[in-house]
Amino acid sequence: MSSQASPFEDFAGKWRPRIEAELEGILPLAECAPRSLHGAMRYAMFPGGKRLRPVLALMAAQVTGGDLSAALRPAAGLELLHTYSLIHDDLPCMDDDELRRGRATCHIAFDEATALLAGDALLTLAFEAVASGGGQAVSALARAAGSLGMVGGQVADLEAEGDGQDPDLARLESIHDRKTGALITASLEIGAIAGGSSDERGDLVEFGRLLGRAFQITDDCLDETGSAEELGKRPGADLAKDKLTYPALMGLESSREEAERLSRAAADLAPLICRGLEGSGLDLGLRLLQDVASYAITRTR
Amino acid sequence: MSSQASPFEDFAGKWRPRIEAELEGILPLAECAPRSLHGAMRYAMFPGGKRLRPVLALMAAQVTGGDLSAALRPAAGLELLHTYSLIHDDLPCMDDDELRRGRATCHIAFDEATALLAGDALLTLAFEAVASGGGQAVSALARAAGSLGMVGGQVADLEAEGDGQDPDLARLESIHDRKTGALITASLEIGAIAGGSSDERGDLVEFGRLLGRAFQITDDCLDETGSAEELGKRPGADLAKDKLTYPALMGLESSREEAERLSRAAADLAPLICRGLEGSGLDLGLRLLQDVASYAITRTR
Numbered sequence: 001m002s003s004q005a006s007p008f009e010d011f012a013g014k015w016r017p018r019i020e021a022e023l024e025g026i027l028p029l030a031e032c033a034p035r036s037l038h039g040a041m042r043y044a045m046f047p048g049g050k051r052l053r054p055v056l057a058l059m060a061a062q063v064t065g066g067d068l069s070a071a072l073r074p075a076a077g078l079e080l081l082h083t084y085s086l087i088h089d090d091l092p093c094m095d096d097d098e099l100r101r102g103r104a105t106c107h108i109a110f111d112e113a114t115a116l117l118a119g120d121a122l123l124t125l126a127f128e129a130v131a132s133g134g135g136q137a138v139s140a141l142a143r144a145a146g147s148l149g150m151v152g153g154q155v156a157d158l159e160a161e162g163d164g165q166d167p168d169l170a171r172l173e174s175i176h177d178r179k180t181g182a183l184i185t186a187s188l189e190i191g192a193i194a195g196g197s198s199d200e201r202g203d204l205v206e207f208g209r210l211l212g213r214a215f216q217i218t219d220d221c222l223d224e225t226g227s228a229e230e231l232g233k234r235p236g237a238d239l240a241k242d243k244l245t246y247p248a249l250m251g252l253e254s255s256r257e258e259a260e261r262l263s264r265a266a267a268d269l270a271p272l273i274c275r276g277l278e279g280s281g282l283d284l285g286l287r288l289l290q291d292v293a294s295y296a297i298t299r300t301r
Numbered sequence: 302m303s304s305q306a307s308p309f310e311d312f313a314g315k316w317r318p319r320i321e322a323e324l325e326g327i328l329p330l331a332e333c334a335p336r337s338l339h340g341a342m343r344y345a346m347f348p349g350g351k352r353l354r355p356v357l358a359l360m361a362a363q364v365t366g367g368d369l370s371a372a373l374r375p376a377a378g379l380e381l382l383h384t385y386s387l388i389h390d391d392l393p394c395m396d397d398d399e400l401r402r403g404r405a406t407c408h409i410a411f412d413e414a415t416a417l418l419a420g421d422a423l424l425t426l427a428f429e430a431v432a433s434g435g436g437q438a439v440s441a442l443a444r445a446a447g448s449l450g451m452v453g454g455q456v457a458d459l460e461a462e463g464d465g466q467d468p469d470l471a472r473l474e475s476i477h478d479r480k481t482g483a484l485i486t487a488s489l490e491i492g493a494i495a496g497g498s499s500d501e502r503g504d505l506v507e508f509g510r511l512l513g514r515a516f517q518i519t520d521d522c523l524d525e526t527g528s529a530e531e532l533g534k535r536p537g538a539d540l541a542k543d544k545l546t547y548p549a550l551m552g553l554e555s556s557r558e559e560a561e562r563l564s565r566a567a568a569d570l571a572p573l574i575c576r577g578l579e580g581s582g583l584d585l586g587l588r589l590l591q592d593v594a595s596y597a598i599t600r601t602r
Contacts, residue, residue, distance in 0.1 A: 028448055032449075033453070034448075034453050034456040034460065036456060036460070037452065037453060084421075088417060088418075088421060091417065093412075093413035093417060094414050111394075113394045113395050114456065116389060116392065116394060116395070117389075117455055117456055118448075119421075120385075120389060120420075120421075120452050121447050121448035121453075123421065123424055123425070124424070124443050124447040124448075124452065125443065125447055125448070127439060127442075127443055128439065128440060128443030128447070131432070131436050131439040131440060131443070134436065135432050135433075135435065135436065138428060139429060139432060141428075142425050142426065142428055142429030142432070145425050146422050146425040146426055146429070147329055147335075147339060147422035147425075147426070148329060148333075151338065151418050151421050151422045151425065152334070152338060154418055155335040155337060155414075155418055156334070158414055159335065159337070
């Protein structure tokens with residue numbers, strides 16, 4: 001029994017301790033040689049943030065009638081992969097950020113070489129964890145995280161920083177669909193695959209695409225309106241870097257309207273995704289999907 | 302029919318074109334967006350070097366009676382992984398090298414961010430390719446390449462550079478067994494697994510350990526005695542950086558004797574590894590393993 005009003009946050013709160021325990025078990029101990037490397041990997045992983053991607057993977061297993069325990073290790077792998085991408089994104093040759101989740105970034109707390117290699121090791125470990133969900137799960141992750149997915153989006157994002165080209169919605173969407181959307185969609189897919197229920201993947205992929213965009217627009221808006229305390233990072237960083245963002249392109253108000261439209265479209269897919277469920281399982285599935293669509297645009301950090 | 306006297310170089314020469322074709326097919330086209338990223342990935346991959354790790358994987362399939370065609374894609378994955386490690390190793394925060402295989406390193410030819418992300422994308426693509434060999438192959442690669450394997454060895458190697466501690470053979474072996482030996486052993490394992498013949502893995506792992514050390518000692522010796530033209534990189538680089546190497550620790554002559562001892566010990570394992578073969582398959586298997594053990598210490602680049 002929980003006092004939380006949100007089914008999704010309720011679900012997330014229930015599963016987060018098991019995700020933490022799984023991550024704890026996957027990562028080599030800090031006392032294990034090389035200590036600096038394992039120390040840096042753990043520094044970047046703990047304490048964690050929302051663990052959004054693992055929670056989405058477990059939710060996908062839930063709403064497709066899958067086995068959540070079987071999805072737990074692949075779900076944790078998604079957080080390993082996400083964390084590697086943050087470490088490398090923060091490096092001096094990339095975004096050159098010194099603050100992340102309210103603390104020094106990995107290359108500031110350790111050094112650049114250690115941060116680079118800690119990211120490499122987390123990426124490697126992510127694939128080991130996701131492999132327990134089977135070959136299809138590995139392929140889904142590789143596609144989402146590789147040069148045609150997340151890494152490709154990072155390159156396109158760097159290229160777009162003040163390159164003098166006119167801002168353009170299609171370009172912005174293409175960057176974000178790859179940079180953040182692909183891994184959110186893969187989280188849903190991998191949860192369904194690893195949970196043993198891969199029938200509903202087409203609808204889940206479309207749900208992920210809409211949800212990922214709603215999350216990203218909200219992120220962009222929060223960067224302009226949030227406080228450093230809420231965000232755990234410097235607000236206004238995107239503006240300062242002349243980054244291509246939704247509010248920069250269409251203004252705050254239109255950005256929020258677009259996020260609401262995407263959120264509603266995602267929620268509309270809930271009955272399709274849950275069509276294999278019945279009884280209380282169906283009720284919970286529908287509420288989870290509708291609620292995460294709402295959470296994507298109402299959260300404050 | 303080949304005129305080459307070495308069964309291993311004959312085998313390598315026969316399979317290299319298929320490895321190249323496989324790599325060509327796996328990598329996105331250079332015209333595919335983001336062009337800078339795919340250009341950098343291809344720049345680092347082509348033209349290639351010896352393709353030693355894929356050749357070893359295919360050889361392992363051959364000497365354990367496996368299906369070489371089934372091992373081809375995972376074998377190519379090993380070269381993707383090896384190439385990522387070279388790109389990241391060359392970065393300014395690591396070895397800061399400007400020359401590799403006789404040309405500018407990736408971050409010199411492109412820029413640091415592109416090189417970092419090209420490495421990340423190649424590592425990701427490596428796992429996709431190896432996944433076609435099954436879950437055991439993915440696990441073997443992740444163990445060999447991760448924080449307890451190759452990446453751990455890189456960190457230990459960086460830490461050993463002029464840290465004032467007395468040089469020590471056990472420490473040197475521990476670094477190299479992880480930094481280069483683990484992936485050589487994994488290449489043999491993955492070839493056997495992907496080829497469908499995983500029975501002989503214990504002997505193959507020991508063979509890989511001995512072979513990997515023989516290769517590394519020979520590398521260290523060549524760094525002192527080779528020419529830039531032969532090596533495709535600056536000779537004497539290890540010495541200049543006060544790196545812990547075999548010749549630095551025990552002298553050139555003793556290093557060569559140790560490499561010969563390891564090579565003979567590896568060759569002695571050939572009958573055990575090939576025990577499931579018969580007829581001409583057995584003959585070829587024995588000759589391949591004995592010859593690669595000899596190749597490891599007689600090559601000049």
